[in-house]
Amino acid sequence: MKKKEFGIIKFKSIMLAVAIEFLVNGILRTADTSITGYIVGMTGLSALNIFLPWMLVTNFLGAFFGSGAAIIYSRYMGEFKKERAEEVFTLGTVICAVCGILVFLVALFLMDLFLNFMGCSGALKEMLLNYRNFYIPCFFLLPINRFFTNIVYSDGGEFTVVVASITESAGNIVLSIPLGLMMGIGGIALGTSISMSAALIILCSHFVRKGMHPFHKIRLNRKDLAEISLYGVPEASMYFSLMLLSIPMDKFVSTYFGEAYLPMLSVLFSLIEFSLVFESAGEALRPIVPVYLGDGNIPALLKLLRYGLKSSVTLGAVTSMIYLFGASFITRIYNITEPDLQGVCLTGIRIFSLSCIPMAVEGFLDSYYLYAEKVGLSLCSYFLKYFICDILLSIPLSLVFGKNGLWLGYALAPFLSLFLLLTVTRFTHRGESLPYLVSDNGNSWDCTTEVNAAGIGNAMEKAEAFLKKKNIDDKRVRNAILNLEETLGLLMEKNPGKTVLAECFLKTHADNMELIIWDNGIVFDTTKETKVFSGFRSYTYPILMKRNKGQEYLVTVGFNRIRITF
Numbered sequence: 011m012k013k014k015e016f017g018i019i020k021f022k023s024i025m026l027a028v029a030i031e032f033l034v035n036g037i038l039r040t041a042d043t044s045i046t047g048y049i050v051g052m053t054g055l056s057a058l059n060i061f062l063p064w065m066l067v068t069n070f071l072g073a074f075f076g077s078g079a080a081i082i083y084s085r086y087m088g089e090f091k092k093e094r095a096e097e098v099f100t101l102g103t104v105i106c107a108v109c110g111i112l113v114f115l116v117a118l119f120l121m122d123l124f125l126n127f128m129g130c131s132g133a134l135k136e137m138l139l140n141y142r143n144f145y146i147p148c149f150f151l152l153p154i155n156r157f158f159t160n161i162v163y164s165d166g167g168e169f170t171v172v173v174a175s176i177t178e179s180a181g182n183i184v185l186s187i188p189l190g191l192m193m194g195i196g197g198i199a200l201g202t203s204i205s206m207s208a209a210l211i212i213l214c215s216h217f218v219r220k221g222m223h224p225f226h227k228i229r230l231n232r233k234d235l236a237e238i239s240l241y242g243v244p245e246a247s248m249y250f251s252l253m254l255l256s257i258p259m260d261k262f263v264s265t266y267f268g269e270a271y272l273p274m275l276s277v278l279f280s281l282i283e284f285s286l287v288f289e290s291a292g293e294a295l296r297p298i299v300p301v302y303l304g305d306g307n308i309p310a311l312l313k314l315l316r317y318g319l320k321s322s323v324t325l326g327a328v329t330s331m332i333y334l335f336g337a338s339f340i341t342r343i344y345n346i347t348e349p350d351l352q353g354v355c356l357t358g359i360r361i362f363s364l365s366c367i368p369m370a371v372e373g374f375l376d377s378y379y380l381y382a383e384k385v386g387l388s389l390c391s392y393f394l395k396y397f398i399c400d401i402l403l404s405i406p407l408s409l410v411f412g413k414n415g416l417w418l419g420y421a422l423a424p425f426l427s428l429f430l431l432l433t434v435t436r437f438t439h440r441g442e443s444l445p446y447l448v449s450d451n452g453n454s455w456d457c458t459t460e461v462n463a464a465g466i467g468n469a470m471e472k473a474e475a476f477l478k479k480k481n482i483d484d485k486r487v488r489n490a491i492l493n494l495e496e497t498l499g500l501l502m503e504k505n506p507g508k509t510v511l512a513e514c515f516l517k518t519h520a521d522n523m524e525l526i527i528w529d530n531g532i533v534f535d536t537t538k539e540t541k542v543f544s545g546f547r548s549y550t551y552p553i554l555m556k557r558n559k560g561q562e563y564l565v566t567v568g569f570n571r572i573r574i575t576f
Contacts, residue, residue, distance in 0.1 A: 072154075158213040322371055376388045497536070
């Protein structure tokens with residue numbers, strides 16, 4: 011029978027949900043562009059390309075505060091600090107709401123100045139203002155939508171995120187086509203606003219459940235604010251870099267190749283946004299890595315990282331094949347039929363397909379570095395990947411090789427970025443194991459087992475063999491095995507007829523030992539079950555726990571997690 015690993019099983023579930031979310035977001039962006047191309051024409055595509063910086067700045071704020079707060083939330087949950095986590099939830103909600111209001115107001119009053127700076131006038135300017143008028147609710151909704159999505163992942167509610175994402179994508183397509191035909195580009199924007207609102211309502215339903223995140227009094231803790239900003243910078247830098255790139259690239263392409271080739275950038279930037287699916291393996295680490303680091307469970311963490319890296323390579327290879335053989339389909343999506351422009355885009359998409367595997371690998375590593383509190387490395391990776399290497403290669407190569415050179419620059423940038431990231435990591439973390447920067451010191455044992463008689467017996471044997479190998483005295487060995495047996499036995503009693511998995515982690519210290527068990531059975535608090543006697547162990551278990559030095563319980567990523575110190 012294939013060996014099961016608890017963390018990897020949860021990783022697969024979250025990764026699938028994140029991949030669907032990112033695919034849906036890519037489809038959402040593509041749908042707007044494609045529908046605009048068919049209903050409004052090439053002028054509409056140019057208008058969306060000019061509007062792109064406003065979308066990116068909203069995503070930037072959502073990532074800066076929403077992702078940063080979600081990372082701190084996950085870290086506190088990994089450290090069994092539920093109250094602090096819920097304070098961060100309250101603070102993150104308020105900050106994201108304020109950011110949304112600010113962008114809403116700026117877009118309302120300063121859009122004219124921006125369009126004048128970009129040289130827009132006449133029908134194009136009117137089209138952009140019409141789009142702004144109906145898209146403007148999204149400026150408020152997007153930051154808090156992003157934050158809630160990350161929190162729901164941390165709570166193990168990936169199914170809720172999938173439903174919200176599919177609702178947003180399907181709703182956008184279903185609404186934008188008829189509204190676009192009736193109202194033009196403004197109707198397309200209105201469809202986007204309505205579908206995003208529906209998605210947020212679905213996400214909010216997660217918090218209606220009993221016991222989910224009561225709002226605390228806002229605590230403006232300077233440490234929390236500083237950490238939220240610090241951990242939000244790397245992911246936000248992606249949108250900041252794309253925002254900085256979109257304006258000069260619009261100018262560059264207009265100047266050197268002509269406005270007729272601006273739709274080429276719409277395709278290129280859509281592919282870059284769509285390539286965020288490569289971040290799905292890294293994003294799936296967000297709720298799990300803080301747990302393993304908080305526990306000090308390096309064996310399980312290394313198994314998870316090796317599996318995640320292989321998943322990233324596979325995802326990159328599959329996407330590369332899709333781009334390579336589906337280039338003509340992609341141009342049809344955007345209704346690009348002019349022969350010269352279509353030829354440039356076809357060749358460009360196939361060139362861009364070369365970049366998929368290094369982008370996927372780097373996306374996994376920079377996410378891991380961020381969640382493992384290697385913020386400097388993560389920030390370095392994001393700026394290398396989304397800004398510095400693109401600029402270094404795309405414009406010079408386009409001046410030498412023309413339009414194909416621009417695509418080649420974007421295709422080669424991830425190779426250069428990954429090489430530079432690993433080089434920087436090697437020089438800044440000498441003596442540490444690359445690329446994960448953690449190593450197992452041999453003082454801990456990890457095992458995933460089915461919670462049944464055979465599984466419990468097998469786990470006890472492995473734990474006993476580990477402890478004897480470490481020369482632990484017999485009394486401490488018996489105590490550890492007793493705690494392991496009784497805790498797993500209690501889980502078996504609470505889940506009759508169910509297949510339950512439990513990850514057992516045992517760590518030895520000079521003066522004590524820690525046993526941490528993470529299981530996917532029925533949710534119940536082992537520290538508050540003394541009044542419910544469902545079996546013999548429900549009576550004896552509290553007596554055993556009183557003999558130990560401490561016991562903590564917390565629902566983490568939707569599952570029971572208990573830490574016993576003895």
